[in-house]
Amino acid sequence: xxxxxxxxxxxxxxxxxxxxxxxxxxxxxxxxxxxxxxxxxxxxxxxxxxxxxxxxxxxxxxxxxxxxxxxxxxxxxxxxxxxxxxxxxxxxxxxxxxxxxxxxxxxxxxxxxxxxxxxxxxxxxxxxxxxxxxxxxxxxxxxxxxxxxxxxxxxxxxxxxxxxxxxxxxxxxxxxxxxxxxxxxxxxxxxxxxxxxxxxxxxxxxxxxxxxxx
Amino acid sequence: xxxxxxxxxxxxxxxxxxxxxxxxxxxxxxxxxxxxxxxxxxxxxxxxxxxxxxxxxxxxxxxxxxxxxxxxxxxxxxxxxxxxxxxxxxxxxxxxxxxxxxxxxxxxxxxxxxxxxxxxxxxxxxxxxxxxxxxxxxxxxxxxxxxxxxxxxxxxxxxxxxxxxxxxxxxxxxxxxxxxxxxxxxxxxxxxxxxxxxxxxxxxxxxxxxxxxxxxxxxxxxxxxxxxxxxxxxxxxxxxxxxxxxxxxxxxxxxxxxxxx
Numbered sequence: 346x347x348x349x350x351x352x353x354x355x356x357x358x359x360x361x362x363x364x365x366x367x368x369x370x371x372x373x374x375x376x377x378x379x380x381x382x383x384x385x386x387x388x389x390x391x392x393x394x395x396x397x398x399x400x401x402x403x404x405x406x407x408x409x410x411x412x413x414x415x416x417x418x419x420x421x422x423x424x425x426x427x428x429x430x431x432x433x434x435x436x437x438x439x440x441x442x443x444x445x446x447x448x449x450x451x452x453x454x455x456x457x458x459x460x461x462x463x464x465x466x467x468x469x470x471x472x473x474x475x476x477x478x479x480x481x482x483x484x485x486x487x488x489x490x491x492x493x494x495x496x497x498x499x500x501x502x503x504x505x506x507x508x509x510x511x512x513x514x515x516x517x518x519x520x521x522x523x524x525x526x527x528x529x530x531x532x533x534x535x536x537x538x539x540x541x542x543x544x545x546x547x548x549x550x551x552x553x554x555x556x557x558x559x
Numbered sequence: 560x561x562x563x564x565x566x567x568x569x570x571x572x573x574x575x576x577x578x579x580x581x582x583x584x585x586x587x588x589x590x591x592x593x594x595x596x597x598x599x600x601x602x603x604x605x606x607x608x609x610x611x612x613x614x615x616x617x618x619x620x621x622x623x624x625x626x627x628x629x630x631x632x633x634x635x636x637x638x639x640x641x642x643x644x645x646x647x648x649x650x651x652x653x654x655x656x657x658x659x660x661x662x663x664x665x666x667x668x669x670x671x672x673x674x675x676x677x678x679x680x681x682x683x684x685x686x687x688x689x690x691x692x693x694x695x696x697x698x699x700x701x702x703x704x705x706x707x708x709x710x711x712x713x714x715x716x717x718x719x720x721x722x723x724x725x726x727x728x729x730x731x732x733x734x735x736x737x738x739x740x741x742x743x744x745x746x747x748x749x750x751x752x753x754x755x756x757x758x759x760x761x762x763x764x765x766x767x768x769x770x771x772x773x774x775x776x777x778x779x780x781x782x783x784x785x786x787x788x789x790x791x792x793x794x795x796x797x798x799x800x801x802x803x804x805x806x807x808x809x810x811x812x813x814x815x816x817x818x819x820x
Contacts, residue, residue, distance in 0.1 A: 357653050358657065468755075500634065544634055545634075
């Protein structure tokens with residue numbers, strides 16, 4: 346049986362990621378207990394809303410340390426949306442805020458100006474967009490995107506984007522009106538997804554299944 | 560590249576899916592969960608439920624339907640109709656909704672837009688505007704197009720964006736349920752003035768209407784009800800029609816490898 350602990354730090358709609366993981370056969374428990382998080386077989390860090398608020402909720406429950414230490418011992422961690430962005434060192438969302446620092450890099454606002462300077466890019470980026478290989482990659486076999494075809498569509502909703510320092514930590518990108526947005530990042534036992542696999546139909550569930558089985 | 564979202568709009572008078580013409584003359588169509596599940600299996604991009612009676616009778620009957628629906632459906636679900644407070648919003652999000660659409664409550668007290676955006680994020684706060692043409696302009700209506708607010712719909716959209724709305728669901732009261740096409744001038748007037756995504760609603764009768772909403776109206780998404788409920792168009796037909804008009808949609812065949820840095 347594949348046990349997954351979803352980190353509960355006060356998000357109201359935790360139910361959807363729990364239902365998604367259960368659908369692909371995981372035994373899921375949502376927990377706000379740092380000990381349980383540290384001891385978990387697998388961790389999912391979900392998230393919607395503002396970066397600073399998310400970090401404050403994590404640290405008020407001592408979950409920031411628990412997640413970081415669990416990752417150091419090799420626990421597989423999947424961060425989703427804000428949960429992905431919080432993996433990085435810092436964010437410029439409404440000021441400057443410190444993240445978990447699990448992956449080197451930062452979180453920046455999606456620029457509204459188009460490549461040609463004249464177009465207005467809509468923010469937030471809401472909708473389905475195709476996953477693509479970043480320049481240095483030609484497959485996803487070593488990640489939880491294994492089994493996903495290049496060009497598969499997933500559901501995004503975000504105004505900020507994760508920018509890892511090391512380009513090798515970029516697993517997948519999407520093209521949002523000419524801008525390369527990092528759709529999936531990661532290294533070793535850590536994966537971050539900007540899109541919502543639990544809201545991306547059967548293909549999204551396939552990504553969760555891969556995470557649960559690996 | 561911005562892929563246009565195809566949204567199924569399900570008006571619910573619990574426990575039934577209903578459909579009306581200009582919000583009047585309702586017909587029962589069946590169990591909303593059955594329809595939602597079929598649309599999910601056919602590849603719908605999002606589901607939008609509107610509880611069409613809650614705002615009149617001060618009750619909320621959608622929670623059971625949301626809970627049942629989100630057990631089997633793994634695309635975004637938006638809920639509207641009768642949500643009056645941040646607590647109401649928390650209840651539907653807890654039941655499984657991803658976003659809420661707010662109309663009447665925002666007209667009565669626009670602070671609810673920023674309250675919801677701050678608490679749950681802008682991405683979850685959809686401002687629902689029911690616009691009715693008054694000569695050259697449009698007025699925002701509420702209570703399912705029955706009550707008029709005296710507010711200019713285009714200005715209301717701009718104010719909603721400033722207060723933190725993440726999207727606008729723009730319904731033409733005049734076209735709702737008629738199948739005569741979207742009010743393109745209304746769409747254009749609003750899309751020229753706001754930067755957040757706009758969902759066109761009210762009037763879709765055929766695939767061409769969808770293309771017009773995007774190309775002439777500047778819509779980012781299209782909400783459809785009777786064309787789907789009555790089987791006038793299938794989702795695969797709509798996607799093909801979009802592609803032949805050069806409108807990018809999910810599952811399009813145009814994976815483009817040029818990611819600009």
